[in-house]
Amino acid sequence: MATEQYTTDHAAHAEEHETMTKSKIWRVFFILLGITAVEFFIALYLLPKGILNHGIGNFSYIILTLVKAFYIVAYFxxxxxxxxxxxxxxxxxxIFIVYFIVLLLTEGSYLHIHMAN
Known part of the structure; x- marks a missing residue:
């Protein structure tokens, strides 16, 4: 009975990982390549020409990098x-790691402001 449960769980787990085929790997690769191309287009054309504001450019970098991180973590x-x-x-x-980094940066700048006075 335990062997049947192990075989069923193992088969279900193996089936989930079998869904990552070569075609899906290539599709994710080209998605990542496209996102990287958009980032390069923003950095090398839109920002230097003044077409895009630097604040919006930085925000778009962050969003595009998070999307790339999602694809890497999710698929690869x-x-x-x-x-x-x-x-x-x-x-x-x-979430906790990002929260602590933000707290450290906030406290660091606060300490720098008050130590200068």
């Missing part, structure tokens, strides 16, 4: 095929 690190609880634990940890 196989997080897309994991269970929801594991995904949630990773996302919560990431």
């Amino acid at each position: 690190m196989h997080l897309k095929f994991e269970r929801v609880a594991f995904k949630t634990s990773i996302v919560v940890a990431l």
